[in-house]
Amino acid sequence: MGRGARIASVALACIGLGHGAVAEGDPQRGAELYLPCAACHMIGEGAIHRIGPHLNGLVGRGIGAVDGFVFSDIFLEAAALGEVWTENALDGFIANPDGYLPGTAMVFRGIRAAQDRADLIAYIVEEGASAEAGEDTGPSPEVAAILAIDGDVAYGQYLSSECTSCHIGEGGEDIPSIRGLTPTVFIAGMTAYRSGERQHQVMNTLAGRLGDEEIAALAAYFLSENN
Numbered sequence: 001m002g003r004g005a006r007i008a009s010v011a012l013a014c015i016g017l018g019h020g021a022v023a024e025g026d027p028q029r030g031a032e033l034y035l036p037c038a039a040c041h042m043i044g045e046g047a048i049h050r051i052g053p054h055l056n057g058l059v060g061r062g063i064g065a066v067d068g069f070v071f072s073d074i075f076l077e078a079a080a081l082g083e084v085w086t087e088n089a090l091d092g093f094i095a096n097p098d099g100y101l102p103g104t105a106m107v108f109r110g111i112r113a114a115q116d117r118a119d120l121i122a123y124i125v126e127e128g129a130s131a132e133a134g135e136d137t138g139p140s141p142e143v144a145a146i147l148a149i150d151g152d153v154a155y156g157q158y159l160s161s162e163c164t165s166c167h168i169g170e171g172g173e174d175i176p177s178i179r180g181l182t183p184t185v186f187i188a189g190m191t192a193y194r195s196g197e198r199q200h201q202v203m204n205t206l207a208g209r210l211g212d213e214e215i216a217a218l219a220a221y222f223l224s225e226n227n
């Protein structure tokens with residue numbers, strides 16, 4: 001899709017949501033619904049960017065505009081248009097992230113039930129309302145230790161046969177592309193699956209079998225192929 005067509009589809013998605021406000025939500029129920037988001041997004045006092053940006057002060061914040069996070073092109077296009085997160089926009093995005101902002105780097109299928117979305121939005125608004133974002137102190141010690149390893153590309157290629165049955169090329173439905181991911185994001189992802197902080201059955205099992213050397217080698221290999 002060309003640049004113009006994608007911007008048009010963003011605008012259309014926004015117009016499509018023009019009717020009706022988001023239902024009244026229950027923030028307490030929303031806190032439970034936030035758990036899958038927490039694998040990638042921090043919210044509340046001291047929140048920092050992780051795989052996704054922190055979500056403090058989200059409603060009223062520019063789309064793709066928070067400092068210090070590297071957004072995908074479609075988010076940057078929305079930012080250039082001065083789009084802002086309203087509850088309606090959030091509702092549309094959470095319902096179907098890739099339908100709302102095609103090509104987004106956020107790997108998430110979306111939440112079908114309107115009431116679930118309303119509860120989740122109520123939680124995000126309440127939890128992130130007056131919270132100060134934290135100072136980004138960089139990768140965790142675990143991630144930093146793996147980043148410091150000089151990954152062996154050939155070993156990574158050997159190990160990757162376990163990965164490429166799913167992670168082919170551009171990725172597919174619900175399977176993110178992992179080629180060319182920055183080492184920090186790749187390694188943070190793998191360690192989050194290894195510890196169970198981020199949950200996906202296959203990824204938890206595979207990452208659980210990998211040591212630091214293996215993760216460093218895989219990160220080096222998947223980065224190298226793109227270059």
Ligand code: HEC
Pocket residue numbers: 034036037038039040041051052053055058061062063064065066070071072073075090094103104105106107108111120
């Ligand atoms: C697997 C990781 C992952 C999960 C799970 C995830 N997100 Fe995201 N999210 C991201 C990434 C990465 C981005 C940046 C998207 C881009 O640049 O295309 C993002 C962007 C966003 C943004 C835009 C923020 C901004 O400043 O414009 C919102 C809002 C958001 N996510 C909400 C959620 C909510 C709510 C959930 C749970 C229902 C969720 N995300 C689940 C990774 C994730």
Ligand code: HEC
Pocket residue numbers: 051107159160162163164165166167174175176178185186187189190198199200202203206218
């Ligand atoms: C059975 C299919 C499958 C296999 C095999 C597989 N993955 Fe994944 N991988 C996934 C899915 C699905 C996700 C997204 C899960 C989620 O929503 O958190 C994912 C997520 C990831 C992420 C996080 C990407 C991001 O944008 O945050 C990384 C990194 C990753 N996989 C690396 C690997 C590596 C390395 C291997 C081989 C050791 C591997 N995967 C094997 C299906 C697979």
